[in-house]
Amino acid sequence: SQQGEEDPQALSIQEGENATMNCSYKTSINNLQWYRQNSGRGLVHLILIRSNEREKHSGRLRVTLDTSKKSSSLLITASRAADTASYFCATDASGAQKLVFGQGTRLTINP
Protein backbone atom coordinates (compact mmCIF):
# COMPACT_ATOMS: atom_id res chain seq x y z
CA SER A 1 0.00 0.00 0.00
CA GLN A 2 1.13 3.53 -0.69
CA GLN A 3 -0.53 4.80 2.45
CA GLY A 4 1.45 7.43 4.26
CA GLU A 5 2.13 7.33 7.95
CA GLU A 6 2.27 10.37 10.14
CA ASP A 7 4.16 10.92 13.29
CA PRO A 8 3.26 11.80 15.96
CA GLN A 9 -0.41 10.82 15.96
CA ALA A 10 -1.09 13.57 18.48
CA LEU A 11 0.89 16.63 19.53
CA SER A 12 0.08 19.14 22.25
CA ILE A 13 2.14 22.32 22.66
CA GLN A 14 1.90 25.79 24.15
CA GLU A 15 0.88 28.75 22.06
CA GLY A 16 3.90 30.41 20.54
CA GLU A 17 5.94 27.22 20.30
CA ASN A 18 6.81 25.54 17.02
CA ALA A 19 5.07 22.33 15.93
CA THR A 20 6.70 19.71 13.74
CA MET A 21 4.87 16.83 12.09
CA ASN A 22 6.36 14.09 9.98
CA CYS A 23 5.04 12.00 7.14
CA SER A 24 6.49 8.89 5.51
CA TYR A 25 5.34 7.21 2.33
CA LYS A 26 6.20 4.11 0.37
CA THR A 27 6.34 4.69 -3.38
CA SER A 28 7.70 7.24 -5.85
CA ILE A 29 5.68 10.43 -5.95
CA ASN A 30 5.04 13.42 -8.19
CA ASN A 31 4.32 15.71 -5.27
CA LEU A 32 3.32 15.76 -1.63
CA GLN A 33 0.66 17.98 -0.11
CA TRP A 34 -0.33 18.96 3.40
CA TYR A 35 -3.93 19.57 4.40
CA ARG A 36 -5.55 20.86 7.59
CA GLN A 37 -8.86 19.62 8.97
CA ASN A 38 -10.62 21.52 11.71
CA SER A 39 -13.00 19.53 13.85
CA GLY A 40 -16.19 18.75 11.97
CA ARG A 41 -14.99 20.39 8.77
CA GLY A 42 -13.58 19.43 5.41
CA LEU A 43 -9.90 19.42 4.54
CA VAL A 44 -8.19 22.61 3.48
CA HIS A 45 -5.11 22.58 1.25
CA LEU A 46 -2.08 24.20 2.89
CA ILE A 47 0.96 23.64 0.74
CA LEU A 48 2.34 21.46 -2.04
CA ILE A 49 5.91 20.41 -2.59
CA ARG A 50 7.03 18.75 -5.80
CA SER A 51 9.33 15.76 -5.93
CA ASN A 52 12.21 17.90 -7.27
CA GLU A 53 11.92 20.41 -4.42
CA ARG A 54 13.53 20.03 -1.01
CA GLU A 55 11.97 22.86 0.96
CA LYS A 56 9.06 25.24 0.63
CA HIS A 57 7.69 28.08 2.74
CA SER A 58 4.27 29.63 3.03
CA GLY A 59 3.75 32.16 5.80
CA ARG A 60 4.38 30.33 9.09
CA LEU A 61 4.56 26.96 7.33
CA ARG A 62 7.76 25.25 6.25
CA VAL A 63 7.70 21.93 4.44
CA THR A 64 10.66 19.74 3.66
CA LEU A 65 10.82 16.71 1.42
CA ASP A 66 13.46 13.99 1.39
CA THR A 67 12.69 11.63 -1.48
CA SER A 68 15.63 9.37 -0.62
CA LYS A 69 14.03 8.70 2.76
CA LYS A 70 10.49 8.97 1.42
CA SER A 71 9.61 11.44 4.13
CA SER A 72 8.36 14.97 4.63
CA SER A 73 7.95 17.29 7.56
CA LEU A 74 5.63 20.20 8.24
CA LEU A 75 6.80 22.90 10.62
CA ILE A 76 4.38 25.48 11.96
CA THR A 77 6.20 28.33 13.62
CA ALA A 78 4.87 30.59 16.37
CA SER A 79 1.76 28.46 16.82
CA ARG A 80 -1.62 29.98 17.60
CA ALA A 81 -4.75 28.56 19.17
CA ALA A 82 -6.37 28.67 15.73
CA ASP A 83 -3.80 26.16 14.47
CA THR A 84 -5.52 23.47 16.56
CA ALA A 85 -6.60 20.91 13.97
CA SER A 86 -5.64 17.61 12.36
CA TYR A 87 -2.93 17.77 9.71
CA PHE A 88 -2.70 15.27 6.87
CA CYS A 89 -0.06 14.60 4.28
CA ALA A 90 -1.18 13.33 0.90
CA THR A 91 0.94 11.87 -1.85
CA ASP A 92 0.29 11.95 -5.56
CA ALA A 93 2.05 8.87 -6.87
CA SER A 94 3.49 8.77 -10.35
CA GLY A 95 0.78 7.63 -12.75
CA ALA A 96 -1.75 6.89 -10.02
CA GLN A 97 -4.15 9.79 -10.65
CA LYS A 98 -5.16 9.88 -7.02
CA LEU A 99 -4.12 11.24 -3.64
CA VAL A 100 -3.29 8.87 -0.81
CA PHE A 101 -3.65 10.37 2.65
CA GLY A 102 -1.81 9.61 5.84
CA GLN A 103 -3.75 9.10 9.04
CA GLY A 104 -3.04 12.55 10.28
CA THR A 105 -1.51 14.30 13.28
CA ARG A 106 -3.90 15.84 15.76
CA LEU A 107 -2.36 19.12 16.89
CA THR A 108 -3.57 20.93 20.00
CA ILE A 109 -2.31 24.41 20.82
CA ASN A 110 -2.79 25.31 24.47
CA PRO A 111 -3.28 28.99 25.33
Added chain:
Amino acid sequence: DTAVSQTPKYLVTQMGNDKSIKCEQNLGHDTMYWYKQDSKKFLKIMFSYNNKELIINETVPNRFSPKSPDKAHLNLHINSLELGDSAVYFCASSQGPFPEQFFGPGTRLTVL
Protein backbone atom coordinates in the same frame (compact mmCIF):
# COMPACT_ATOMS: atom_id res chain seq x y z
CA ASP B 1 -19.67 31.72 -1.61
CA THR B 2 -19.45 28.00 -0.96
CA ALA B 3 -16.97 26.37 -3.33
CA VAL B 4 -17.82 22.70 -2.72
CA SER B 5 -21.13 21.97 -1.02
CA GLN B 6 -22.67 18.73 0.15
CA THR B 7 -26.15 17.82 1.30
CA PRO B 8 -27.17 16.65 3.74
CA LYS B 9 -24.62 17.44 6.45
CA TYR B 10 -25.98 14.70 8.70
CA LEU B 11 -27.76 11.50 7.69
CA VAL B 12 -29.10 8.99 10.20
CA THR B 13 -30.79 5.92 8.80
CA GLN B 14 -31.58 2.28 9.43
CA MET B 15 -29.71 -0.71 8.07
CA GLY B 16 -31.01 -1.84 4.72
CA ASN B 17 -32.18 1.59 3.58
CA ASP B 18 -31.06 3.37 0.44
CA LYS B 19 -29.74 6.92 0.67
CA SER B 20 -28.10 9.57 -1.49
CA ILE B 21 -25.59 12.33 -0.82
CA LYS B 22 -25.31 15.24 -3.21
CA CYS B 23 -22.26 17.31 -4.08
CA GLU B 24 -21.90 20.46 -6.12
CA GLN B 25 -18.87 22.60 -6.91
CA ASN B 26 -18.94 26.09 -8.34
CA LEU B 27 -15.21 26.32 -9.03
CA GLY B 28 -15.44 25.23 -12.66
CA HIS B 29 -13.27 22.20 -11.91
CA ASP B 30 -13.29 19.20 -14.21
CA THR B 31 -12.56 16.46 -11.67
CA MET B 32 -14.59 15.44 -8.63
CA TYR B 33 -14.00 12.84 -5.94
CA TRP B 34 -15.69 10.97 -3.13
CA TYR B 35 -13.72 10.07 -0.02
CA LYS B 36 -14.67 8.09 3.07
CA GLN B 37 -13.23 9.06 6.46
CA ASP B 38 -13.59 6.43 9.15
CA SER B 39 -13.75 6.84 12.90
CA LYS B 40 -9.95 6.81 13.11
CA LYS B 41 -9.78 9.74 10.70
CA PHE B 42 -8.33 7.59 7.94
CA LEU B 43 -9.33 9.19 4.64
CA LYS B 44 -9.59 6.96 1.60
CA ILE B 45 -10.62 7.73 -1.95
CA MET B 46 -13.67 5.92 -3.27
CA PHE B 47 -14.31 7.36 -6.73
CA SER B 48 -13.17 10.10 -9.04
CA TYR B 49 -14.83 11.52 -12.14
CA ASN B 50 -13.29 13.66 -14.83
CA ASN B 51 -15.75 15.52 -17.06
CA LYS B 52 -18.49 13.06 -16.03
CA GLU B 53 -16.33 10.03 -16.82
CA LEU B 54 -15.42 7.55 -14.08
CA ILE B 55 -11.65 7.54 -13.60
CA ILE B 56 -11.11 5.80 -10.28
CA ASN B 57 -13.18 3.13 -8.56
CA GLU B 58 -11.28 1.97 -5.52
CA THR B 59 -12.73 -1.50 -4.91
CA VAL B 60 -15.80 -0.02 -3.36
CA PRO B 61 -18.78 -2.39 -2.91
CA ASN B 62 -21.21 -2.09 -5.79
CA ARG B 63 -23.85 -0.95 -3.30
CA PHE B 64 -22.16 2.43 -3.79
CA SER B 65 -22.99 4.06 -7.11
CA PRO B 66 -21.71 7.51 -8.03
CA LYS B 67 -23.54 9.57 -10.63
CA SER B 68 -22.29 12.69 -12.36
CA PRO B 69 -25.08 14.47 -14.26
CA ASP B 70 -22.67 17.23 -15.24
CA LYS B 71 -19.15 18.19 -14.32
CA ALA B 72 -20.31 20.43 -11.47
CA HIS B 73 -22.19 17.65 -9.68
CA LEU B 74 -21.23 14.26 -8.30
CA ASN B 75 -23.79 12.39 -6.27
CA LEU B 76 -23.33 9.21 -4.27
CA HIS B 77 -26.11 6.68 -3.92
CA ILE B 78 -25.80 3.88 -1.40
CA ASN B 79 -28.06 0.83 -1.48
CA SER B 80 -28.77 -1.58 1.37
CA LEU B 81 -26.87 0.40 3.98
CA GLU B 82 -24.77 -1.55 6.46
CA LEU B 83 -23.43 -0.63 9.89
CA GLY B 84 -19.91 -0.44 8.46
CA ASP B 85 -20.97 2.33 6.09
CA SER B 86 -21.14 4.72 9.04
CA ALA B 87 -18.48 7.34 8.37
CA VAL B 88 -17.99 10.88 7.14
CA TYR B 89 -18.13 11.16 3.37
CA PHE B 90 -16.31 14.01 1.68
CA CYS B 91 -16.68 15.33 -1.81
CA ALA B 92 -13.74 17.16 -3.39
CA SER B 93 -12.82 18.73 -6.70
CA SER B 94 -9.70 19.72 -8.60
CA GLN B 95 -8.81 21.21 -11.94
CA GLY B 96 -6.78 19.66 -14.72
CA PRO B 97 -3.07 19.38 -14.03
CA PHE B 98 -3.32 21.14 -10.65
CA PRO B 99 -3.24 18.51 -7.90
CA GLU B 100 -4.66 20.63 -5.08
CA GLN B 101 -8.08 19.41 -4.06
CA PHE B 102 -10.91 21.45 -2.59
CA PHE B 103 -13.08 19.62 -0.10
CA GLY B 104 -16.71 19.95 0.87
CA PRO B 105 -17.77 20.11 4.54
CA GLY B 106 -18.58 16.41 4.73
CA THR B 107 -21.69 14.32 5.33
CA ARG B 108 -21.76 12.33 8.54
CA LEU B 109 -23.64 9.10 7.85
CA THR B 110 -24.82 7.03 10.79
CA VAL B 111 -26.37 3.64 10.11
CA LEU B 112 -28.34 2.19 13.01
